[in-house]
Amino acid sequence: MKITLVAGARPNFIKIAPLIRAIEQEQQAGSPIDYRLVHTGQHYDDRLSKIFFEHLNIPDPHVNLGAGSGTQAEQTARIMVAFEKDLREHPCDMVVVVGDVNSTMACTIVAKKMMVPVAHVEGGIRSFDMTMPEEINRIVTDSIADFFFTTSRVAGENLRKAGIGEERIFFVGNTMIDTLLTSLPRTQQPELWRKHNLKVGQYLVLTLHRPSNVDEPERFASIMDTIDTSAGMEVIFPIHPRTQKNFDGLSRKPSHIKPCEPLSYLEFIYLLQHARGIITDSGGVQEETTVLGIPCVTMRSSTERPETVTWGTNEIVGDQLDALGHAMKSMQQGTWKKGSIPELWDGKAAGRIIRQIIKLLR
Numbered sequence: 001m002k003i004t005l006v007a008g009a010r011p012n013f014i015k016i017a018p019l020i021r022a023i024e025q026e027q028q029a030g031s032p033i034d035y036r037l038v039h040t041g042q043h044y045d046d047r048l049s050k051i052f053f054e055h056l057n058i059p060d061p062h063v064n065l066g067a068g069s070g071t072q073a074e075q076t077a078r079i080m081v082a083f084e085k086d087l088r089e090h091p092c093d094m095v096v097v098v099g100d101v102n103s104t105m106a107c108t109i110v111a112k113k114m115m116v117p118v119a120h121v122e123g124g125i126r127s128f129d130m131t132m133p134e135e136i137n138r139i140v141t142d143s144i145a146d147f148f149f150t151t152s153r154v155a156g157e158n159l160r161k162a163g164i165g166e167e168r169i170f171f172v173g174n175t176m177i178d179t180l181l182t183s184l185p186r187t188q189q190p191e192l193w194r195k196h197n198l199k200v201g202q203y204l205v206l207t208l209h210r211p212s213n214v215d216e217p218e219r220f221a222s223i224m225d226t227i228d229t230s231a232g233m234e235v236i237f238p239i240h241p242r243t244q245k246n247f248d249g250l251s252r253k254p255s256h257i258k259p260c261e262p263l264s265y266l267e268f269i270y271l272l273q274h275a276r277g278i279i280t281d282s283g284g285v286q287e288e289t290t291v292l293g294i295p296c297v298t299m300r301s302s303t304e305r306p307e308t309v310t311w312g313t314n315e316i317v318g319d320q321l322d323a324l325g326h327a328m329k330s331m332q333q334g335t336w337k338k339g340s341i342p343e344l345w346d347g348k349a350a351g352r353i354i355r356q357i358i359k360l361l362r
């Protein structure tokens, strides 16, 4: 009973860590399940890849396909060509993909054309924003995958509306939250804490990497200006490599915003845990702040994770900069809504997934 597990980008590594732990537990209990870990190489900088393997105790991948960066088509095509060869040389009973990045879609297409069943962890979420490359990845992946492990009831509804039968949908919870909950006792204070003399609850965190926010220099500069002038406290900004060039090109250097390189997971979660609030366009950060109960402003016009708004501490401000400024004021005044934790985000999702996969493959 062999599965091939695919991961390619930063958030994927965080999602697969508990799956591998759950496989190891089932093996110890005598299950015949085994896995091959394929890293597509979509992310390759140590700070986006290697450090996550080290800090989350993820074993070295069996192969790195070395796909690297490029246009959407170049990257997707390189992953497909390399994965097809790898899957031919290393047949398996099921391919398991996670999330919504190009690696997720590319490997799903390859596996299905080679008649290998595919399970999608985090299936069914939708932003209904077709300008996002991730939304295209989600729709393509979910239209051909065989089994869906969902993080919310809304995701299951989206799949049913697309005609997917009940017997293929499994509401299991959220592997990203599995990793968060197991990592909380091990978080690490980043060096910048002392450098900037940070104090609990007296700084903000910022992450931005969506093309719609960071690729166009003028739009990016006006977001930076708004945040800098509304902050009233230091804003720690671990910069995703996609965002670096336009940050370096800013004509007015922000005074409150303190840039740094991407942080390790254990450092980043430490920073989130103790922050007054977060401004982000990340998918995973919306979920983590909901579980941590930290105010989160999302710089997007929609979210594929609506439970973080209806249950959690997330607010969507779209592309309205005055709404962003207003939200930041509310963070400073401490008048942010209190959230609650979405159903089944209990740290046990990966075990449910692996036990179900074993049943499906029996």
Ligand code: UD1
Pocket: 009, 010, 011, 042, 043, 044, 045, 048, 069, 070, 075, 100, 101, 102, 103, 133, 134, 209, 240, 241, 242, 283
């Ligand atoms: C990708 C995913 C996005 C996810 C994000 C997580 C797609 C379409 N996008 O976006 O859904 O939220 O990862 O972080 O799959 N770069 C480096 N070093 C690296 C990787 C990238 O410098 O290790 C730079 C390159 O200039 C590259 C750019 O970042 O062109 C974008 O990388 P890419 O993987 O294409 O997309 P992300 O923006 O990282």
Ligand code: UDP
Pocket: 010, 011, 014, 207, 209, 238, 239, 261, 262, 263, 264, 265, 266, 268, 269, 281, 282, 283, 284, 285, 288
């Ligand atoms: N993250 C991290 N270091 C950072 C920024 C983010 O470890 O400097 C983590 C964060 O905690 C979350 C994940 O990276 O678990 C989110 O990844 P990203 O925002 O790149 O992708 P998305 O979730 O938007 O697809």
